[in-house]
Amino acid sequence: MTKPISMIQIGAGSMGGALLKSWIDSGVIDPASSAIIDPRPTPELEEMCGKAGLAINPEADRGYDLCVLGIKPQMFGGIVPALDWPEFGDTLFVSIAAGITVEEIGMLLKPKAPEPRVLRVMPTLPAKVRAGVTLLAENPALSAEDRAMGERLMAAAGAVHWCRDEDELDRLMGVTGCAPAFLLRAVEGLMAAAEDQGASTEDARFLAEQTFIGTAKLLEADGRDPGTLREAVTSPGGTTAAGLDVLNERGIVESFVAAVANAYKRAQELAKGTK
Structure with missing residues (x-):
């Protein structure tokens, strides 16, 4: 049996909350070793996390297999460099933001993760009922294990489609994400x-x-x-x-x-x- 993913999610707005619900419902993440960082969690988010036993805004005292960057593109510069937890460089970072590239995200992570591993994805709101379709952008810097973990996470929210690169993801997001x-x-x-x-x-x-x-x-x-x-x-x-x-x-x-x-x-x- 595949081990549930230990995940930290930064930001849980409309899309982030929809994904989180699908991940909890599917059992793909381990709530006990996962967390949400959100300065203004909604009552719906608090209730969902409370029932699942998933921490909101905990102390940074543990490492995570994967980090979902669920914040707006314009917030990356102020938030991503401030992120920190044990074994930070071992975490796979998954961005659901439009526009901001793997290279840009990697530069923000490099001070604490010298060789950052970043996967860009573009999900859709029907993920909330596990019926979305997510685009994933190929990144040669990722290992087969990284790709498998990223795909496993997003497949819990619906169908997945790998794009050749980030440009193809940006081109097709209007067909799926929008x-x-x-x-x-x-x-x-x-x-x-x-x-x-x-x-x-x-x-x-x-x-x-x-x-x-x-x-x-x-x-x-x-x-x-x-x-x-x-x-x-x-x-x-x-x-x-x-x-x-x-x-x-x-x-x-x-x-x-x-x-x-x-x-x-x-x-x-x-x-x-x-x-």
Whole structure:
């Protein structure tokens, strides 16, 4: 049986909290030898950690197999150099931040970890229900054991996909990391459409959400690609075709392509320190 991971997580906001829940639920981490560092833990976080027996803001009196950097990119310079615990240089560092590179993180760690081992990952919010998809960037400085531990941790939150390098991770994060917001925006649009046709706000939410959830389950179970499945539910000259005509005229596919491209552009700006 594989030994649970001893982990310290720096920052447990929306994404960090979602990941933590999946790691506790899956048993991939050992709560007794793990910890969370967060200056303002939410009541939800405190309750979750309390039930699991996971320490919040403990004294730095033990080492950890792995450290998850769950803070915003602009906070790295002030927080990462101040981190310290026994056997600090033996810890694998996993960053979930957009934009800041392995090289930059390594420079911040070098004073206390001469040969820092850093893995960049990009998770998604559905990790909270262990249904996310996480991108992991290949790093030749990592050992096979490092890669296996990083993949094991992120696989507990859903599917994983290794990218050739950090640039590919930045390019694809708009398809995975940003896309939940894009898809939720589509659900908001369907809710607005239902209300425009006379449904109450409560009914509009129910109808839009259940249609979205059901379609996702169908796509997963059916086996056909999205285009083929779409064609199967679109009768020529019917109501669905009439609706799709409007979406196509307004460039729904082009809009998604542009949205992902713009997300990548922003990732490059963040990497350069552009506000």
